[in-house]
Amino acid sequence: MKKVHPWSRREFLISSGLAAAAASLPLGSLRAQAPYTRYEMTSPDGLRMLEGYKTAVGRLLAKVPEDPLNWYRLTLIHTLDCPHGNWWFLPWHRGYTGYVEQILRAHSDMPDFALPYWDWTANPEVSPSFFGSDNALDPTSSNQGYIPTLAEFQSRFEGPIAMLYGSMMAAQLEQLTFRNMETEAKLWDAINGGLFFPSSEARCLSSANPTFATPPGGCSCAGTPKAVSIETLNSALSPDDFITFGSGIATQHSENGTFQGVLEDQPHNLVHNCTGGFMGDFMSPVDPLFFMHHSNIERLWTVWTAKQEAAEPPLPTLPEGQELIDWSAEPFLFYVNASGQTLSTTAGDFSTVAGTPFDYVYTPGSPLTQADRRKAKSRSFNDLSDVPFGMLRATAKEDGPELLARVTIDPQGRQKGKSFHVLLNPPEGTDPKDSSSPHHVATLAFFGGGNKHGHKTTFLVPISGALRRLKAADRLKSIRKAPQLFVAVEDHQENTVGKAQKVKAVISNH
């Protein structure tokens, strides 16, 4: 991938004092958290994200049409390049939603913004967050910057679309010949032929009738409740190979593939068509619901990939052999980044989330596994002192639940050559370096980074091991009154160990 901004994944190392806890925890929880979380959109965090989304969409709608970050200009990327009905459906939309997410983040006033997902299996309806005349997430509200008529769209975008075509590379124009859009006149034919919807028809589901099962008259929702049902979802996730799961082979991404997989042809297609208006055709990203819908499709790809990896022996997560080579090489040439620059990428750049510059994880959604259900029951506390002592005692049992602390470390200058000892109520005179002390929880260190100024980073630290060792040493009672985490900084270059300082840390059980 041609990266316009150099991007590096910071790696973290947690050492010593953790061995016991590490053995009983999935590897993922020992890594620092991915910086971005895509939440279910009706959860408290999801609703918070939708507020940032609303701000960002409003700002992108207000941009001039000459700006590649204008909301309609971002939509046109989809109109000009989206694959449907073939095996590039999934990677193309991963790239598209990922770059648009970065653009939205830059306009949301939320540094942790990530696209929440629409779990239509759990919530087969448009959430109230997407309705209202003063709401930038409602495309029927023309006072928020949505263009009310096709005539107005034509007059505002004629010039910018001509400029866009004038600036295209030969390789982009070649791609457009595959979908009969290689001239601006042909794109306009498509737009005028039914891709644009006036305000009153911009979405079919309404605040009075938002559900798939009881839509307003005139919406195309037949079959949609079944298409988003848990049975269909489980079927969609069941295939053992990528192509059956993610739609059939084609020779280029604007061509119809040999068939559509169930994820695409049931929930994906029917939610588009039932929501209606813009969502029913290739200008669908005009409706902000598009990104919540595709965030869920993207999530389900990660769920399927995890299923394949967990199989014994593991099943393939991508096409194989020559097919993988052909699939990976497919050019995606129309994405723009947050600086408005066009990127030259290929499908292979989006074959795994880890390989992209997006770095997000999902909170669990449908279909929930047993482990997810346990997690859903998990609780979190603003600080260790808020955790009931009974829960600490339960955690200290051999088969007790896991308690995780989110410890934020600010290296305050150079991060190299420093260790951060996390301690639980250390008695006077405890040596912070002494990992054999039952009060010693973990030692955190940054990996690499040279002498550069380090950034504040949050580590997920299991504290169950320390609680078990305190119990074994019969010292659990000593933390009963005011359980508290401390951090002491050890500087290996200066050969000093600072005094242990109290830290606040959000605690959650799993």
Place this chain on the structure above:
Amino acid sequence: MSRTIIPLFLLLSACALQSFSGEKPLVTTTEEPAALRFELLPERTPNNNEALWLEVRVGALPNASTLILRDLEGETIGSVSPYGKTSRQAGGGYLVPLPASMQHEKITLRVELVLAHNEVRRPTEDELEEVRLVYLAVSP
């Protein structure tokens, strides 16, 4: 794609249809006023790590229409509702899972075309070209 397609074909030009081999009639169709009813005979019961699904091949479908596949009780099994005008006009193949209860014995399906404003009619032979049974390797 690792799957086997059984040569069971539905060609909608007649009321009684044969498999490709032309030996015994494996598929029959009945035209109801607002639906097409037909039977498919699976070659065998799927193995443990297999599922029996349908591959539904359609031609151009009318704007805002949805092809609905139902069981005899009228329960929806799945649908074909192409996204976007281009796909809707192009036609193509759509995988539709069969429920666990329909993985054995004779499979009877009723297919109807739901148009805008919920008008329902029987699909034409140009709209519904073919339905085949496919065995897929699956895991939970």
